[in-house]
Amino acid sequence: MEFELSEEHRMLKDLVAKFVDNELMPLEANVLARDARGEPAALTAEELAPLHAKCKELGLWGLDVPEEVGGANLPNVALAAINEELGRTAVPFNFPPDSPNLHMLLATANEEQRKQYLEPYAAGETISSIVISEPGAGADPAGMMTRAVKDGSDWVINGRKIWISRAKEADFSIAMAVTDPKLGARGGITAFLIDRDTPGFEVAREIPMLGGQRTYEVVFEDCRVPDSKVLGEVGQGFAPMQLRLTVRRLQMGAWSIGMSRRALDMMCEHAQDRVTFGEPLANRQAIQWWIADAATKIHACRLMVIDAAAKQDAGKPVRTEASMIKVYGTEMASEVLDNAMQAFGAMGMTKELPLQLMAQQIRTQRVYEGPTEVHKMVVARRVLRGER
Numbered sequence: 001m002e003f004e005l006s007e008e009h010r011m012l013k014d015l016v017a018k019f020v021d022n023e024l025m026p027l028e029a030n031v032l033a034r035d036a037r038g039e040p041a042a043l044t045a046e047e048l049a050p051l052h053a054k055c056k057e058l059g060l061w062g063l064d065v066p067e068e069v070g071g072a073n074l075p076n077v078a079l080a081a082i083n084e085e086l087g088r089t090a091v092p093f094n095f096p097p098d099s100p101n102l103h104m105l106l107a108t109a110n111e112e113q114r115k116q117y118l119e120p121y122a123a124g125e126t127i128s129s130i131v132i133s134e135p136g137a138g139a140d141p142a143g144m145m146t147r148a149v150k151d152g153s154d155w156v157i158n159g160r161k162i163w164i165s166r167a168k169e170a171d172f173s174i175a176m177a178v179t180d181p182k183l184g185a186r187g188g189i190t191a192f193l194i195d196r197d198t199p200g201f202e203v204a205r206e207i208p209m210l211g212g213q214r215t216y217e218v219v220f221e222d223c224r225v226p227d228s229k230v231l232g233e234v235g236q237g238f239a240p241m242q243l244r245l246t247v248r249r250l251q252m253g254a255w256s257i258g259m260s261r262r263a264l265d266m267m268c269e270h271a272q273d274r275v276t277f278g279e280p281l282a283n284r285q286a287i288q289w290w291i292a293d294a295a296t297k298i299h300a301c302r303l304m305v306i307d308a309a310a311k312q313d314a315g316k317p318v319r320t321e322a323s324m325i326k327v328y329g330t331e332m333a334s335e336v337l338d339n340a341m342q343a344f345g346a347m348g349m350t351k352e353l354p355l356q357l358m359a360q361q362i363r364t365q366r367v368y369e370g371p372t373e374v375h376k377m378v379v380a381r382r383v384l385r386g387e388r
Contacts, residue, residue, distance in 0.1 A: 009078040015058060016085045023054055024091045028354055031091050034212065036351040041212020042092055051093065052124070060095050065102065065122045076309035080254045084302070087258020090354035090361070096124035099251065101174060104130075104244040108191065108232030117172060117193060129170035130244065131194070131218060133163045141185040141238060146220060148177035148190060155192065155230070157200070157223040167203050167216035171196055175220070176237055183235060191237035193229045200224060211360035242319065248369050249322040250312070253305040256329030256365075257298055259358050263340035264294045266355065270344055281343065290339040297332045304328060320382050323375040331372065333362045
Protein backbone atom coordinates (compact mmCIF):
# COMPACT_ATOMS: atom_id res chain seq x y z
CA MET A 1 0.00 0.00 0.00
CA GLU A 2 1.31 3.44 -0.96
CA PHE A 3 1.55 5.63 2.15
CA GLU A 4 3.00 8.76 0.54
CA LEU A 5 0.78 11.82 0.26
CA SER A 6 0.30 13.29 -3.19
CA GLU A 7 2.16 16.52 -3.90
CA GLU A 8 -1.10 18.47 -3.61
CA HIS A 9 -1.86 16.99 -0.21
CA ARG A 10 1.73 17.47 1.02
CA MET A 11 1.40 21.15 0.16
CA LEU A 12 -1.89 21.28 2.06
CA LYS A 13 -0.30 19.59 5.07
CA ASP A 14 2.52 22.16 4.98
CA LEU A 15 -0.07 24.95 4.80
CA VAL A 16 -1.84 23.59 7.86
CA ALA A 17 1.50 23.25 9.71
CA LYS A 18 2.19 26.95 9.03
CA PHE A 19 -1.33 27.83 10.17
CA VAL A 20 -0.74 25.98 13.43
CA ASP A 21 2.67 27.64 13.95
CA ASN A 22 1.65 31.17 12.94
CA GLU A 23 -1.99 31.41 14.02
CA LEU A 24 -2.65 28.87 16.80
CA MET A 25 0.64 28.61 18.69
CA PRO A 26 0.65 32.36 19.56
CA LEU A 27 -2.75 31.86 21.24
CA GLU A 28 -1.53 28.98 23.39
CA ALA A 29 -0.39 31.28 26.22
CA ASN A 30 -3.92 32.73 26.45
CA VAL A 31 -5.48 29.27 26.65
CA LEU A 32 -2.96 28.15 29.29
CA ALA A 33 -3.62 31.28 31.35
CA ARG A 34 -7.36 30.63 31.29
CA ASP A 35 -6.80 27.06 32.38
CA ALA A 36 -4.57 28.23 35.24
CA ARG A 37 -7.39 30.51 36.42
CA GLY A 38 -9.88 27.65 36.36
CA GLU A 39 -11.67 28.99 33.29
CA PRO A 40 -12.49 26.96 30.17
CA ALA A 41 -9.30 26.27 28.19
CA ALA A 42 -10.92 27.54 25.03
CA LEU A 43 -10.67 30.33 22.50
CA THR A 44 -12.85 33.42 22.87
CA ALA A 45 -15.23 34.65 20.19
CA GLU A 46 -12.80 37.53 19.58
CA GLU A 47 -9.98 35.05 18.94
CA LEU A 48 -12.08 32.71 16.81
CA ALA A 49 -13.38 35.34 14.40
CA PRO A 50 -9.99 36.20 12.80
CA LEU A 51 -9.02 32.51 12.79
CA HIS A 52 -12.15 31.62 10.84
CA ALA A 53 -11.53 34.50 8.45
CA LYS A 54 -7.99 33.23 7.90
CA CYS A 55 -9.29 29.70 7.30
CA LYS A 56 -11.61 30.96 4.58
CA GLU A 57 -8.82 33.01 3.05
CA LEU A 58 -6.53 29.97 2.90
CA GLY A 59 -9.22 27.55 1.77
CA LEU A 60 -9.07 25.61 5.06
CA TRP A 61 -12.83 25.24 5.34
CA GLY A 62 -15.15 22.33 4.69
CA LEU A 63 -12.17 20.10 3.94
CA ASP A 64 -14.12 16.83 4.02
CA VAL A 65 -17.41 18.32 2.85
CA PRO A 66 -18.64 17.01 -0.53
CA GLU A 67 -18.12 19.32 -3.48
CA GLU A 68 -21.87 19.51 -4.18
CA VAL A 69 -22.34 21.41 -0.90
CA GLY A 70 -19.30 23.61 -1.30
CA GLY A 71 -16.50 21.55 0.23
CA ALA A 72 -13.09 20.26 -0.79
CA ASN A 73 -14.01 16.55 -0.42
CA LEU A 74 -10.51 15.59 0.71
CA PRO A 75 -9.64 11.90 1.10
CA ASN A 76 -9.26 10.51 4.61
CA VAL A 77 -5.50 10.03 4.17
CA ALA A 78 -5.07 13.78 3.66
CA LEU A 79 -7.41 14.55 6.57
CA ALA A 80 -5.33 12.34 8.86
CA ALA A 81 -2.22 14.36 8.03
CA ILE A 82 -4.11 17.62 8.70
CA ASN A 83 -5.45 16.41 12.07
CA GLU A 84 -1.95 15.35 13.07
CA GLU A 85 -0.76 18.93 12.60
CA LEU A 86 -3.71 20.31 14.59
CA GLY A 87 -2.80 17.96 17.44
CA ARG A 88 0.56 19.71 17.96
CA THR A 89 -0.99 22.54 19.96
CA ALA A 90 -2.98 22.67 23.18
CA VAL A 91 -5.25 25.26 21.53
CA PRO A 92 -8.58 23.50 20.88
CA PHE A 93 -9.38 24.26 17.25
CA ASN A 94 -10.77 22.39 14.25
CA PHE A 95 -11.43 23.57 10.74
CA PRO A 96 -15.23 23.97 10.46
CA PRO A 97 -17.45 22.05 10.33
CA ASP A 98 -16.86 19.36 12.94
CA SER A 99 -16.46 16.18 10.87
CA PRO A 100 -18.23 13.36 12.78
CA ASN A 101 -21.69 14.94 12.87
CA LEU A 102 -21.22 16.04 9.26
CA HIS A 103 -20.73 12.43 8.16
CA MET A 104 -23.74 11.24 10.12
CA LEU A 105 -25.89 13.89 8.42
CA LEU A 106 -24.46 13.01 5.00
CA ALA A 107 -25.41 9.36 5.54
CA THR A 108 -28.95 9.93 6.81
CA ALA A 109 -30.43 13.37 6.06
CA ASN A 110 -33.33 13.56 3.61
CA GLU A 111 -33.71 16.38 1.09
CA GLU A 112 -35.52 18.71 3.48
CA GLN A 113 -33.03 18.03 6.28
CA ARG A 114 -30.08 18.60 3.94
CA LYS A 115 -31.35 22.10 3.22
CA GLN A 116 -32.30 22.94 6.80
CA TYR A 117 -29.43 21.29 8.68
CA LEU A 118 -26.68 19.80 6.50
CA GLU A 119 -26.01 22.68 4.12
CA PRO A 120 -25.75 25.42 6.79
CA TYR A 121 -23.63 23.08 8.91
CA ALA A 122 -21.33 22.23 5.99
CA ALA A 123 -20.92 25.96 5.36
CA GLY A 124 -19.82 26.47 8.97
CA GLU A 125 -22.83 28.62 9.77
CA THR A 126 -24.19 26.44 12.59
CA ILE A 127 -22.91 24.39 15.55
CA SER A 128 -24.13 20.92 16.45
CA SER A 129 -23.84 18.44 19.30
CA ILE A 130 -24.37 14.69 19.58
CA VAL A 131 -26.53 13.49 22.47
CA ILE A 132 -25.85 9.82 23.24
CA SER A 133 -24.49 9.02 26.74
CA GLU A 134 -26.74 8.62 29.75
CA PRO A 135 -26.20 8.42 33.50
CA GLY A 136 -25.76 4.74 34.30
CA ALA A 137 -25.55 3.62 30.66
CA GLY A 138 -22.18 5.01 29.60
CA ALA A 139 -20.81 3.27 26.52
CA ASP A 140 -23.50 0.56 26.54
CA PRO A 141 -26.34 1.38 24.11
CA ALA A 142 -28.34 -1.52 25.51
CA GLY A 143 -28.65 0.47 28.73
CA MET A 144 -30.14 3.53 27.02
CA MET A 145 -33.27 4.68 28.85
CA THR A 146 -34.31 7.85 27.00
CA ARG A 147 -37.58 7.01 25.24
CA ALA A 148 -39.29 8.47 22.21
CA VAL A 149 -42.97 7.52 21.89
CA LYS A 150 -45.06 8.16 18.78
CA ASP A 151 -48.08 10.41 19.38
CA GLY A 152 -49.96 11.09 16.18
CA SER A 153 -47.55 12.76 13.76
CA ASP A 154 -45.17 13.72 16.59
CA TRP A 155 -42.66 11.98 18.83
CA VAL A 156 -42.53 12.72 22.56
CA ILE A 157 -39.08 12.29 24.11
CA ASN A 158 -38.35 11.83 27.82
CA GLY A 159 -35.02 11.09 29.46
CA ARG A 160 -31.71 12.44 30.61
CA LYS A 161 -28.36 12.60 28.80
CA ILE A 162 -24.88 13.48 30.07
CA TRP A 163 -21.33 14.27 28.94
CA ILE A 164 -22.58 16.29 25.97
CA SER A 165 -20.01 18.58 24.35
CA ARG A 166 -21.19 21.93 22.91
CA ALA A 167 -24.78 21.40 24.11
CA LYS A 168 -25.01 24.97 25.39
CA GLU A 169 -23.99 26.68 22.15
CA ALA A 170 -25.31 24.13 19.65
CA ASP A 171 -27.91 25.37 17.16
CA PHE A 172 -29.17 21.81 16.89
CA SER A 173 -28.42 18.43 18.45
CA ILE A 174 -28.57 14.89 17.14
CA ALA A 175 -30.22 12.93 19.96
CA MET A 176 -30.45 9.15 20.26
CA ALA A 177 -33.55 7.65 21.87
CA VAL A 178 -35.12 4.22 22.25
CA THR A 179 -38.20 3.79 20.04
CA ASP A 180 -38.55 0.02 20.52
CA PRO A 181 -37.25 -1.29 23.88
CA LYS A 182 -37.55 -4.91 22.71
CA LEU A 183 -35.12 -4.39 19.83
CA GLY A 184 -32.69 -1.99 21.54
CA ALA A 185 -29.51 -1.40 19.52
CA ARG A 186 -30.67 -3.95 16.89
CA GLY A 187 -33.42 -1.85 15.36
CA GLY A 188 -34.85 0.00 18.34
CA ILE A 189 -32.74 3.18 18.53
CA THR A 190 -33.65 6.26 16.49
CA ALA A 191 -31.83 9.55 15.87
CA PHE A 192 -33.71 12.85 16.15
CA LEU A 193 -32.82 16.40 15.17
CA ILE A 194 -33.50 18.71 18.11
CA ASP A 195 -33.40 22.48 17.60
CA ARG A 196 -31.91 24.57 20.40
CA ASP A 197 -35.22 26.25 21.36
CA THR A 198 -37.39 23.12 21.26
CA PRO A 199 -39.76 23.12 24.29
CA GLY A 200 -38.95 20.30 26.70
CA PHE A 201 -35.25 20.24 25.80
CA GLU A 202 -33.19 21.78 28.60
CA VAL A 203 -29.47 22.09 29.30
CA ALA A 204 -29.58 21.22 33.01
CA ARG A 205 -25.98 21.86 34.09
CA GLU A 206 -22.42 22.50 32.99
CA ILE A 207 -19.80 19.94 34.05
CA PRO A 208 -16.14 21.07 34.27
CA MET A 209 -13.80 18.39 32.89
CA LEU A 210 -10.08 17.78 32.81
CA GLY A 211 -8.11 19.85 30.32
CA GLY A 212 -10.29 22.92 30.84
CA GLN A 213 -13.07 21.30 28.83
CA ARG A 214 -16.79 21.52 29.54
CA THR A 215 -19.59 19.03 28.97
CA TYR A 216 -23.28 19.28 29.81
CA GLU A 217 -26.19 17.31 31.18
CA VAL A 218 -29.43 17.73 29.23
CA VAL A 219 -32.99 16.76 30.05
CA PHE A 220 -35.88 15.82 27.78
CA GLU A 221 -39.22 16.41 29.48
CA ASP A 222 -42.18 15.76 27.18
CA CYS A 223 -40.06 17.14 24.36
CA ARG A 224 -42.35 17.01 21.32
CA VAL A 225 -40.84 16.91 17.83
CA PRO A 226 -42.56 16.27 14.50
CA ASP A 227 -41.93 13.15 12.46
CA SER A 228 -39.86 15.29 10.06
CA LYS A 229 -37.15 15.50 12.75
CA VAL A 230 -36.37 11.78 12.57
CA LEU A 231 -32.85 11.52 11.13
CA GLY A 232 -32.70 8.49 8.85
CA GLU A 233 -35.06 5.59 9.43
CA VAL A 234 -36.99 4.87 12.60
CA GLY A 235 -35.10 2.26 14.61
CA GLN A 236 -31.98 2.57 12.45
CA GLY A 237 -30.01 5.17 14.43
CA PHE A 238 -27.31 2.83 15.74
CA ALA A 239 -25.38 2.22 12.50
CA PRO A 240 -25.07 5.94 11.51
CA MET A 241 -24.03 6.68 15.10
CA GLN A 242 -21.25 4.09 14.75
CA LEU A 243 -20.15 5.76 11.49
CA ARG A 244 -19.93 9.05 13.33
CA LEU A 245 -17.92 7.49 16.15
CA THR A 246 -15.50 5.83 13.70
CA VAL A 247 -14.73 9.20 12.09
CA ARG A 248 -13.96 10.72 15.49
CA ARG A 249 -11.81 7.79 16.60
CA LEU A 250 -9.53 8.14 13.56
CA GLN A 251 -9.31 11.87 14.26
CA MET A 252 -8.27 11.11 17.82
CA GLY A 253 -5.53 8.80 16.55
CA ALA A 254 -4.14 11.60 14.40
CA TRP A 255 -4.40 14.12 17.24
CA SER A 256 -2.54 11.67 19.49
CA ILE A 257 0.33 11.60 16.99
CA GLY A 258 0.45 15.39 16.90
CA MET A 259 0.48 15.70 20.69
CA SER A 260 3.21 13.08 20.95
CA ARG A 261 5.32 14.83 18.30
CA ARG A 262 5.07 18.10 20.27
CA ALA A 263 6.03 16.38 23.52
CA LEU A 264 8.94 14.57 21.85
CA ASP A 265 10.24 17.78 20.29
CA MET A 266 10.07 19.59 23.63
CA MET A 267 11.74 16.68 25.43
CA CYS A 268 14.60 16.52 22.88
CA GLU A 269 15.26 20.25 23.06
CA HIS A 270 15.19 20.27 26.86
CA ALA A 271 17.36 17.15 27.16
CA GLN A 272 20.12 18.74 25.10
CA ASP A 273 20.00 22.06 26.99
CA ARG A 274 19.56 20.84 30.57
CA VAL A 275 22.71 19.77 32.45
CA THR A 276 22.54 17.72 35.66
CA PHE A 277 25.53 16.44 37.60
CA GLY A 278 27.83 17.69 34.86
CA GLU A 279 26.10 15.88 31.99
CA PRO A 280 23.31 16.86 29.56
CA LEU A 281 20.07 14.99 30.17
CA ALA A 282 20.43 13.71 26.61
CA ASN A 283 23.32 11.51 27.80
CA ARG A 284 21.12 9.73 30.36
CA GLN A 285 19.92 6.30 29.29
CA ALA A 286 16.47 6.79 30.80
CA ILE A 287 15.93 9.90 28.67
CA GLN A 288 17.32 8.20 25.58
CA TRP A 289 14.93 5.29 25.99
CA TRP A 290 11.96 7.63 26.42
CA ILE A 291 12.95 9.37 23.21
CA ALA A 292 13.50 6.13 21.30
CA ASP A 293 10.21 4.64 22.52
CA ALA A 294 8.32 7.82 21.61
CA ALA A 295 9.77 7.99 18.10
CA THR A 296 9.03 4.30 17.51
CA LYS A 297 5.45 4.43 18.77
CA ILE A 298 4.66 7.64 16.87
CA HIS A 299 5.83 5.92 13.69
CA ALA A 300 3.73 2.84 14.41
CA CYS A 301 0.62 4.86 15.24
CA ARG A 302 0.97 6.95 12.09
CA LEU A 303 1.09 3.77 9.99
CA MET A 304 -2.03 2.50 11.75
CA VAL A 305 -3.92 5.74 11.08
CA ILE A 306 -2.86 5.98 7.44
CA ASP A 307 -3.74 2.33 6.84
CA ALA A 308 -7.24 2.82 8.25
CA ALA A 309 -7.69 6.09 6.35
CA ALA A 310 -6.65 4.44 3.08
CA LYS A 311 -9.13 1.60 3.70
CA GLN A 312 -11.87 4.15 4.35
CA ASP A 313 -11.02 5.89 1.09
CA ALA A 314 -11.36 2.50 -0.64
CA GLY A 315 -14.81 2.01 0.88
CA LYS A 316 -13.75 -0.71 3.28
CA PRO A 317 -15.07 -1.02 6.88
CA VAL A 318 -12.58 0.08 9.54
CA ARG A 319 -14.49 -0.26 12.82
CA THR A 320 -11.95 -2.73 14.22
CA GLU A 321 -9.00 -0.60 13.11
CA ALA A 322 -10.68 2.47 14.60
CA SER A 323 -10.96 0.74 17.98
CA MET A 324 -7.31 -0.33 17.83
CA ILE A 325 -6.24 3.22 16.95
CA LYS A 326 -8.38 4.73 19.70
CA VAL A 327 -6.67 2.51 22.28
CA TYR A 328 -3.11 2.60 20.96
CA GLY A 329 -3.03 6.29 20.06
CA THR A 330 -4.41 7.67 23.31
CA GLU A 331 -2.32 5.37 25.50
CA MET A 332 0.80 6.18 23.47
CA ALA A 333 0.23 9.93 23.82
CA SER A 334 -0.43 9.55 27.56
CA GLU A 335 2.93 7.78 27.96
CA VAL A 336 4.93 10.21 25.81
CA LEU A 337 3.44 13.27 27.48
CA ASP A 338 4.04 11.82 30.94
CA ASN A 339 7.69 11.06 30.14
CA ALA A 340 8.18 14.54 28.72
CA MET A 341 6.73 16.07 31.88
CA GLN A 342 9.06 13.90 33.96
CA ALA A 343 12.06 14.99 31.88
CA PHE A 344 11.22 18.64 32.59
CA GLY A 345 11.18 17.97 36.34
CA ALA A 346 9.38 20.59 38.42
CA MET A 347 8.85 22.77 35.35
CA GLY A 348 6.89 19.91 33.80
CA MET A 349 4.41 20.14 36.67
CA THR A 350 3.59 23.80 36.04
CA LYS A 351 0.67 25.22 34.15
CA GLU A 352 3.08 27.40 32.18
CA LEU A 353 3.91 24.57 29.77
CA PRO A 354 1.36 23.02 27.39
CA LEU A 355 2.36 19.48 28.39
CA GLN A 356 0.06 19.27 31.42
CA LEU A 357 -2.92 20.60 29.49
CA MET A 358 -2.34 18.18 26.62
CA ALA A 359 -1.91 15.35 29.14
CA GLN A 360 -5.32 16.20 30.61
CA GLN A 361 -6.88 16.45 27.17
CA ILE A 362 -5.56 13.03 26.15
CA ARG A 363 -6.65 11.57 29.49
CA THR A 364 -10.25 12.49 28.73
CA GLN A 365 -9.89 11.02 25.24
CA ARG A 366 -9.18 7.62 26.79
CA VAL A 367 -12.83 7.74 27.92
CA TYR A 368 -14.52 9.81 25.19
CA GLU A 369 -15.98 7.97 22.19
CA GLY A 370 -15.81 4.70 24.13
CA PRO A 371 -13.39 3.87 26.95
CA THR A 372 -10.22 1.88 26.32
CA GLU A 373 -11.54 -1.25 28.02
CA VAL A 374 -14.67 -1.40 25.85
CA HIS A 375 -12.61 -1.04 22.67
CA LYS A 376 -10.31 -3.87 23.79
CA MET A 377 -13.36 -6.02 24.46
CA VAL A 378 -14.73 -5.22 20.99
CA VAL A 379 -11.41 -5.98 19.25
CA ALA A 380 -11.02 -9.27 21.14
CA ARG A 381 -14.59 -10.31 20.32
CA ARG A 382 -14.03 -9.73 16.60
CA VAL A 383 -10.66 -11.51 16.57
CA LEU A 384 -12.19 -14.49 18.36
CA ARG A 385 -14.87 -14.61 15.69
CA GLY A 386 -12.17 -14.65 13.03
CA GLU A 387 -12.86 -11.10 11.81
CA ARG A 388 -9.32 -9.90 11.08
